[in-house]
Every structure is written in structure tokens, then in C-alpha cells.
Amino acid sequence: MLYLFIWWLLLLLLSFAALPVTLRVLRFLPDRGYAFAKPFALLLWVYPFWLLTSLGFLQNDFGVLAFLLVALAAASWGLLRGRGERSAWAWLRARCLAFGYFRAFNPEINATEKPMEFMFLNSILQSQTFPPHDAWLSGFAISYYYLGYVIVAALTKLGNIPSAYAFNLGLVMTFALAAVGAFGLVYNLARYAQKDERNGKGSRAPYVFGLAAAMFLLVIGNLEGAFEVGYNAGLGSRDFYAALNLHGLEEVEPSGTFAPQDGWWWWRASRVLNDQNPSGGGHVEVIDEFPFFSFLLGDLHPHVLALPFGLLALACALNLTLRPTMLIASKDFLSLLRTQTLTPEILPNMLIVGALGMLNTWDIVTYGILIAAAFAIRQYRAHGRASRAMLATAMAYFILLYVGAVILFAPFYASFSSQARGIAPNIFNRTPLAQYLIMFGLFIFIVASFAAVLFFQQPNRKRALGEIAKFMLPLLAVPLVIAGLGVVVLLNSSELQNMLAGVLNMSPQDTPFGVVRAFAGTFVASPGTFILLTLLIASVAALGRLNLTNSEPENAARRNAVTFALLLALAALILTFGVEFLYIRDTFETRMNTVFKLYYQAWLLFSVAAAFGVFYIWQTTRGAGKYVWFSALGGLTFLSLLYPFFALPSRANAFKPDARAGTPTLDGWVWVRGAFPDDYAAIEWARSNIPSDAVIVEAAGREYSFDNRVAVATGLQSVLGWGGHELQWRGNYDQAGPRERDLEQLYRTRDVAAARALLGKYNVSYVIVGGIEREKYQLNQSLIDKFSKLGALVFEQNSIRIYRVDASH
Template sequence: AQLSGLSSAVAFNLGIALLFALTASGAFSLAYNLAVVGGGEWGAGLSYGLLGSAGVVLIGNLEAIFEVLHNLPGVLPDAFWAWLDVKNLATAPVSGPGIPTDHWWWWRASRVIHDVVGGQSLEVIDEFPFFSFLLGDMHPHVLALPFVFVALSLAFQIFLSGRERLDRIELVSLSLVIGGLGFLNSWDLPTYGSITVLAYALGRWISGEHSTGRWISEVLRFAVVLFALSMFFYLPFWISFRSQASGLLPVLFVKTRLHQYLIMLGLFIYVGLGFMIARGAELRAALGDAWARRTLGQAARVSLGLLIVPPVVALVLIGLVALDAGRRAVILEQLDRVASLVPPEIAVAARQTDFLAIANKAWLEPLLKHPWLSLLLATFLGMAFFSVRGSWQRMGLPTGSPPTRNQEASSVNRESSALFATLLLAVGLGLTLLSELFYIQDVFGTRMNTVFKLYYQAWVLLALAASYGLYYVRQRITLAGRVVRRLGTAWSGGVALLLASSLIYPGLSIPAKTASSSTKPRLDGMAFLGAARPDDYEAIQWLRANLDGAPVILEATGGEYSEYGRVSAYTGLPTLLGWYGHELQWGRNAEQLAGREPAIDRIYTSPDVAEVVDLLERYQIEYIYVGSLEIDKYGRQARDRFRGLLDVIYESRGVIIYATGHT
């Protein structure tokens, strides 16, 4: 806003539109190139590029179709809605005929995955890009989206080049992009940095210019240099960076139910499954039954390992916690804080150091109750392993040997696109599997934020993989026999049905979100305030025009998602306290915020002048704002209580702004 000379109210809306456009074009570019490098003509690239772009930013999950069904009374029994268990859907008002009309129905699509422990609901966030743009969200996970596609495009180029060393300009540019992702959204640095390293590793392996030992050393060197430079270029940020993350903990008591997972990612899973089946059929036909049986056995071992290793790791972690007095004390303290959520036998077992009982109740029983997602993901990742091994073999590279002369470049490129798309698919699935196993310990105390951030990344990766997967399967169908073509037609019908279902969300949510607006659509994000609260609107405009720098202004504080904090939000001036819960989420700790809300109350209500002056000096407050919200909260006496004590610098339409004289 400052660089452009625009007001922040206009710049914010332009910024959201710009982020949407940059994200859409970035997704289109990569999806287009996957199809074209994979052998498609420019028309195919255009079509599947648009599908990839739509998959990332335009479609929603499948929750909206259940909103429609819920608003058709009697279509499905109450038992179905109880089983579906999308948070708050079963109790939502029924408007009929099929169109949800309650103002916040569109919010439920971001709460599809529902964890329940001890009969109590735990918040889980599963947002996706279109939801973010509908919300007008400019949090880090949205700000970073355009740069995600820059990183993925560079990773694809590195993969295709297969060169051992990047020149200095390439390495610096790549490190600036990967490091910038960490600066914008710290969750993205390990994910997309790792994808870049994997792309380099696959590209080097395909080049066939090395032994296995040399290949490993090259990959390790590249990874170390990339991450070191990515951190170095943003060192001032990392020096002052403070994270709320305090460790890695196993996910206990809950497992994601398969049907909720499919509501969230069903379109991509369906296309990805078709992609892997088509890959398997082609690889078997090209490489023979003997190779297929041998590699299928290896893939089965990969899947089995993914099912066995996580419980073993969880058991070890639980054992370490139970056997270590210090760790156990921390766990017991946490158990006391959430006693109502934890089954009593778990608390007893923890105090008795019975970690086998803990593992059984906290890990094994939930897994046995809801095993299907783990089975699906383990099988899927085994299929991805099969596809990767097949690509290596088809390119003449089972042990690192170079391609033979009679291999056509188009065939190599086709395998390259299939291999990179498989990488995106595997990483996307792996991210969702990780959220079933571990979560980052943070201010929320549950896996809520971990699911949110990992599923958001998975959506992007799976949408891209699905766009290429759809292209790949359609190409296979056109070359197949009659039976396969019929099966392919049926499969394509399923894709069309799921895609249409995914478009229900944007089709219904946009009018639902905008229907209650008090003004016509416009770029000025403050325009509604002029109609809803003209007193505040004029006062805020005066503050923006007449105050320089960043003086602290005091206003009333209140609950989350309320009008409180409006002066600070629309002027950019710091205030003593905004929404308390969000302040905690934004990196402040409880000690920093302790006492601030009572201090605000005392300043507006205390009859002790000395106490008020002391609080104003302690928090370096330069201005006090008294408007309708302050009067509603503290009474009409708050309006004039500072007269004679402080200077009035603004008074109009019932709003008074006082200057404290502190600078």
C-alpha cells in the first residue's frame, strides 16, 4: 500500500485478487508443462493446464454436495448425518429446496475432518485455496502460494536437466525462492525444499552419469548447500524468528475417518488412483510379467512397512515419555489440564508408567477402529513406488546406466513427466499420512494446525498430480482396446461427476458469502464501515490523515471475530490488545499478554487518576479512542471521563479521541 500510494483498504483487495491471479497462472504453467513435456500438443497443454489451475484455486471440496442433500428433507436419515459427522452439519437449519441459506454454511467445508476424544469435539482445520480466497484471507499460507509454484517449476526444471551442478545464478535464485518460502510461511520451507532435493536426486539418477555412492554424495551436498543458502539469505529474519512450536508428538486417541478424508480430497484421490492403475498396466505391458511380479512384491513391502513402522515409532516415543521422569511430569501436567478429554484409564496408566496400556488405548485402539485411511495411503504409496521403479527401468536405468541410443527423446520426456507427477502425488499423500502419525506441539495443543498446514500443501500437490494423471489416463484410453475404452469412459464419467460436485461449493458459496453485504461490490474494503458505523468511519479517516508514525492508540478489546480492534485494524496503529486468541496464535505468549485486558478495563473505568496515569505511561499509550463500542462496553461515562485530564484532539458524531501527551 505504501509503495503504490493506495490506501490499505484498497490495496488489500487488490492484493487478494493479485494472489489469486498469480496462484492460478503458476498452477496453469506447471500443469501445462507437465502435459506438454509428457508428449501432449499445445492444445492438450492448454486444456490440462486450465484443469490444473482450476483444481488448485477454483474448486472446493465435496462438502457442498452434502449441504445440498441436507437441505432436501427426508432424503437421508438422521443416522447417516450422525455417521458422516461433519461438524455442525447435522444440526444446521434446513432451508430447502436443496440450497443452504444459513449465512455461515460455507465455513463448514473447512471443518470436514472431525476429531472426537472422550465424547468431546476437537477443532480440526482443513482449509483449501478457494476457501481462503472466498474468506479474503491473507495469512502466510496464502501469501506464499505464488512462490510455491515458482519453487515447483524450478524443481521440475532441475529434474529435467539432470545436471550435477547448478551455476551460481541458478543456485542463488533457487535458494532465494526456497528461503523466501520459509520467510513467508515457515511450513513451506521443509516441504518444497525437500521436493526440490528429491527432484534433483531423481534427475541425477536418470542422467546415469555416476555410481550409486557418488549419486548419494551429490544429493547430500546439494541438500546441504540449498538449505544452508536458503537460511543464509534470510538470516536477519531467522535471528529474530520466534516459533510457538515446541516439539513433535505422536497423534493419540484419534484417526481420520476415510469418508471424511474423501470428502476433503476425493476428486484427487479418484484421479490419482486411476493414474496409478494406468501406470501399472502400462509398465507391466512394457516390462513384462516377471518384472511386474518382482516389483509388486517390493511395493507390497513398502506398503507393509508404512503400516508397521509408525506404530513401532509411536510405541518407542510413548515409552520414552513414560520412562523419563521429566517428560512424564510434563505429560501428567497436560493430562491434568485436559482431564475431561482423556479416558480415565489413560491417566491412570500414565501415572503408573504403564506405557503398553497407554499405547494400546491411545494408538492401537483408534487405529483398529478406523484403519481404512492408513490402509489406503500405504497402498497408494506402494503403487507410487511401483511407478517410480518402472520409470527408471523403462529409461534403461535400473542401476544407473545411461539410456540406450535407440530410446526416443519423447519417450524419455513422457516418463519424466510421469515420474515428476508421481513425486508430487507421493509427497502430497505422504503429508496427509504424517498428520495421522505426528503433530507439531503448539499453542493449540492438538493436531488442528498440523492438519491444516499439511493438508493445504497436499491440496496443491495433489491437484497438480491429478491434472497430469487425468491427461495420462485419457491418453492411455485412446490407445487401448474396446473393453479398456469402455472402462475408461465409465471412469471419465466418475471424474466429471466429482468435478461437477466440486464446483457446487464455489457456485453456492459466493452468493451466500456476499448476500449479507451492506454495500455494492467495490475495491474499498472500508466502504461498508461508512454505512454501518459512520461515526467510526469518519474518525478512522481522520486518524489516517493526521497521525504520523506508529503511536499506540487505546480502544476497547473484545471477543474473537467481533468488531473490536477496528481502529487498529483500519489505521495500522498498534493497540494494547486485539483479539486475545489470535494474538496468541500470532506468536505472542501468555506472559506478554497477561494483564493487558484488565489494564484496558481499568483505564476506561478506574476512578483513581494516579492508576490511570501509571497505566498510560507503562504501556506508552499516546491516544485514547472512545466510540460506540467503548460506550457499549463501559457505559456513557466513558465518553467524558477523561475531560479535564487529557486533551481532546477529535470529537464528532459521538466519537472522542484524547491525546495523553506521552511520546
């Protein structure tokens, strides 16, 4: 509890230090950005720390972090003008403490990618300069988007908090900041929408629907949880559930109660989509994670750490949208560029967009485009039409935004490598409509209803239908364009022809048209999602355009808020539409990661747009139909809440203390003391006695395992950790492959000279020999004893030993 208090106190100090500059930058929001003070403060504090440490001007230590905090406060408070509007933050803080309570019953840094994330955190804490070293590949820097771990490490170092606690505190902080950010966005949207209403200022609606946004983002699950409950209660046949293809749900023995009982049953909700292997018909893994699942699982992954900063980017976009505009008569491009684009106000947006690239690189595109789109909307209102000058300034802003973002984070990109190999068409898999609605059903219901209400409020519905038709035509042409481009590419690539010929079991010369037949066949077999998204995207885009071009002074504030909400809904729909046709190629050569990352962004965007949509429907509709609709919404929300209702106690061991695991606690490493006491003792010795710049050697780890436990827990550089993940991070196995072979030779050889040469090759100072090494390399006593000829035994407890390599031996 002490460390939780220290962490919260540090966040309060940071937000207080940066509050004036936050209120200045986000001054056009009704609360002037108060909801976003903490994530913005973290960026303003950590960015100069990271940059100057990367450039060699500073070092990664407590004094630097403390000095930069004081400097931020001094610079920020010189800008103070006025104050922000506080809202229901106390309730949200209580909610975040509740999440901390949940984490205390399952804090273990174990399984999935948690060891990897703990390794990143400890690597950064051990590194004196940046980029931080990769503890799983000695001599190399981390090649991953790691800014979120720098933020957590900075707070860890400033508060002198053990990293095993910091891991879970980072999760609690991220949940808290995301909850406040989602609340703040919809609160500001709803408050601004009521600007022109006589009784709007005293309304509680912005608070209510702000809380709904936080719930949509972080508390509800997808509808898979409802099917889990129904299946286990015996509602429906196994054939029905088999037809839904929910990651093998129908193969589980039902519990006979509403509560699922099989192992990690809650995992299936993150695997709703099921692609098929075109050559064998087998299952192809697709990840469709959502925020509640992420926090339930407890992985401190970049897509989770980036959530509050994605919301901060949306706040910047909203701030641009709500900025008062005056009609611009000038047509001189250079004058407009100087007065509208080249202003100091673009700098915070560059910082936030650039930070997103280093937090979770997938986010830099989506949120940067949304900020640029918000600027374009503001320019449209200022010019009164889509003039050449308006389009030119909007494009200039877009280019400058990204150029500035990349320049600000140039040291990161200079050392970053990726597994991305370009863009590929999704030929063989369409998302079945049932699976899409299980994933996003609640949001689709709200967005479709929001669009329907706006349509029936149009003074000229015939014109609205015409606008929808205009947007539908290019969307309907997308499959034809993709197919045509695919044929052109295949006709000019014999390599691709040969690869796909094997998949389709046909001759290479027949491949182009065979691919087209297969591509068309997927639409015949599963057209529902394409049709639904085409209709919704066209409707939302058309209604947004009509709303934007409406120049009537009445209800102008409401229209501006609606335009922004429609922009977010449109972006979410396009993201889920796009993965039906294209994906980013990586080492898996499937759309798994593309669906994962873009669906995650879509969930956030849907959450905000849907919460505002519910607010709008509540405010503008009347009659019995309104209450029928809200009854249906209540039913869908109830079904979405079944997942967290049953998953929370399942994941937290029914909130019962576990003496062996040491729960309740936020110490994520204490479980090792009970499960692997010898390894725990060796790790504690290494933490206290091995220099931070030393290189150790332990067994090359199996993926998602406890292996490499010393490097994970201490951040000390090891020769090789999870080789498969190094492949994913770097896009090749050039370094990991030889090291894997060398480690096996090092442990297995009886030739002392050969072992000495391998230790020298990687500059190894300490050798770990424990149960993991004994099992992996089948070590007998003579193989172990050779290390005593290479140095001194400095630690021994039962089955684990640590040798210090002595160059003189």
C-alpha cells in the first residue's frame, strides 16, 4: 500500500507541475484539459529525459529526473492563466483503487509476455544511457517501442520503488489514466454540445455519459462472455456453438451452471475471430484483444501503456475542432501557412503523435490522421467551403505534423528495426458477421442507432440518401480494386506465383485467376461483414459531411460535437473494414497482428463515439421508442458485463488470499520465492552483487516461460533470451540463431578452451547453472564442473550455482 501511495503522490506532483501548460494547450475544451493533465505531464517530463539521455548529455539516474521535474514546474507555472473545471475524478480514483485491489490477488509476473515486459522495465532501470540495452541480446539495444517502459521506469526510479511492484503499479496507473481520459473526452464533448442550451450548464448528463465512456472502454467485455455463460448453462446445442467457431468452446465440457469452470476460459474472448489456413483448412490464430481483457490478463504491453496517450491525442484533436474560428477571406497560401499552420500550437501535437510512435508504433498513423482531420474540419469551417487554400493548409499541417513527430523522436527511429515487411492483401479470409458482432455488437448497435437518429433528423432525407449512395459506390468497388491490383502484382512476380501455387494446389501460370476465384469465393461464403460495414461507413461519412456543411447558427455547438463523434466512429469502422482486405506482413505471414492492433484502436474509438451517441439519443429523442431503445441498450450492456462479472473472480482466485503466492500483494515477483526458492535466492544475490554492465549467461529461453529468469528480474544483459521474440522485434534471426547454437555448445562441451573462447566471444562475466540449464542441456556433474576451471563459484544454493568468470584462468 505504501508504494501505491508513493506512486499516486508522484503522479499528483507531476500533474500539478504541468497543469498550467496543460490548461494553456487544451484551453478550448470545457474543462481546459484537466482530465489529461497527468498523461501530458508524463510526456513533458519524460521526453527531455529520454532525448538528452539518448544524445549523451544526461544519465539515467534519480538526480536528473528530480531536476527535470522541478524545471517542468518552473517553466509551466509561468504560463498559468485561469483554471480548469474539475469533474467527478474522486469517483474514478476509487474505481482505480478497486482495480489495484483486483491486481493484488493475481500480481504474478508469469506466463504470456509478462516476463518479456518485466525484462524491458529492468533493462531500462539498469541502463545508464539510452537506447537501453536488451537484456536478452547482450551488446544490442532494445529494438521495440519502449517509451511506455521508460515512463514506468522513470516513476520507479524517482520513487525508489522495487520494479516488481512497479510492474503492477504501471498497470494500475494506465487503467486510471485511461478511465479519466475516456471520461474527460465524453464529458467535454457533451458539455460543449450543451453550450447553446439554456439549462445545459447545470446538467449532470456530461458526468453520466462520461462515466459510460469509461465503462465502455475499460469495464465491459465483448459478447463472447454471454455465449460462454449460455453454453455452460446448457442454453443451445453444441452444434450451434460449433457453428459460431469460438475457439473450440463447443469442445469444453459444460459446467452445468452459469459460471464457466474450464481453466483460462476467459482467454477465448480474445480469440473470437478464427481464420482458416487455405492450404489445409486448419485454424489460423487471430488476436482480437480488448482493454478489459488486457487488464484482466495483466500484461504491461505497449498497446496497453499507449491507451492514455491515444486518448490524449483525441483530446488534442477535439481541442482543434472546438477552437473558435473566424471566416478566412485570404487566398494567399504562404500567408495562410504562416498564420494557420506554422504556429507554436502545432508543437504539442507533434510531441504527442511522435510519442505514440515510440509508445506503440501502430498508433502513430491512426491518431495522427485524426488530429490532422480535426485541423481540416476547423479549416473547412473557417473557409466556409473546401477551397484550394483550405485543402493546401490542411495538407501542409498533415505533413508538418508527421515530419515534426519523426524529428522529435529521431534517436528512437535511428536504432529501431521492425519485422514489418510491407502490405499484403487478405485473400482467403473474411470475418463472419456473427464473429464481428460478437466482438463489436454493442458498439455497432449504438453507432447504427446514432446514425439512424441523425438521418431522420435531416430536413432533406432524399439528399441524405443521395450522399450515402455517393459514399457507397467507392466502398463497393474496393474488392474489385484489390483483386485487380492483386492480379497485376502476381503477373509480374514469379516468386509470388510459385508460393501461391503451392497454397492453391495449381500450376503457377494459373495462380492469378485462381487467387481471384478464391478471393471472390470468400465474399460469396461470408458477405455479411462487408455489407454491414459498407452501409455504416457510407452512412456515417455522409451524415458527417451534411453536418459539417450545415452553416445554420442554431445548435452550432451541438453540430460541432456530433461531427467529432462521427469522425471517431468513421475511423473505427474504417479500421475494422480495412483488415478485411489488407494486412501488414510480418514473421507470421497472417493478419493476426494487424487485426489485433487495429481492432484495439477501434475499440477505443468506438467507446468514445458510442458514449456520445447514447448521450445524443437521450437528449434529442422523445416518445415510447426512446425507452424501447434504451431497454435494448440495457440488455446488450448486461450481456457485455457478463464477461467481467464471471472473469474477475475466476482470474483473482475468487479474491481468496494465497499464502504460497503471497497474495494479496502488488509484488509481482514474490510468487517465485515460493515456487522456485533457489532461483529466487540466486536472483537476489545477482541483483546485489553483479555490476549493472556485466554480461551473464543462462539457458536460451523457451517462449512465454520462466526461463531467463535472472535477466528478466535484474535487467542484466544475457547472451540470449527468447529467440523467437528477438526474431519478431528485429525481423531476422541473424544474431539469435548463432547465439542459440553457441549456448548449447558452451554448456555441453567438455573442452575448457572452447568454453573459454565462447565466454570471451560474448564478454561473459557470470555463468548461471540451475535446474533450467541442467534440464535443457542435459548437464551431468562433469559438464558443470568445467566452469570451476574458468572462474570462481560465487553463489550456490541446492541445485543452482553462479560462477564468476576469471580471465586469468
